[in-house]
Amino acid sequence: MSKKITRSLAVSAVAAVIALPVGVGTAQAAGPAPREYANCTALNKVYPHGVGKLGxxxxxxxTRVTTFTRNNKVYSLNTKSDRDKDGIACEKA
Structure with missing residues (x-):
């Protein structure tokens, strides 16, 4: 291979490695730090339509519900508020 092609491939490889962490992450919405809420009234002040697991x-x-906030950590801290055990705590229409 010529020096030009080798150098171009090396630069491309370095750029791909640097850019990789930017594209990898969770699908959880950004928001306040995960915590346990006393009841649905308190949770709905921060998450108006409730909070649930991904999917x-x-x-x-x-059917899939699209109005609630998806956050596995917040949901796991508040599973007691998921009365019908569908993966969404304190859901509101």
Whole structure:
């Protein structure tokens, strides 16, 4: 290979390694630090439509719900507030 092609490949490889961490991450919404809330009234002040696990489905309709905030950590701290056990705590329509 010529020096020009080798240098170009090396620069491309370095750029790919540097850019990799930028594209990798979680799909959780940014917001306040995860914590346990006393009740749904307190949770809904911060998360108006509730908070749920990624990919949660409404138990009554079986369809995906798109209005709640997706955050596995906050949900796991507040599972007691998920009355119907569908993966969404304190959901509101």
């Amino acid at each position: 949660a489905r409404d138990k009554t309709s079986g």
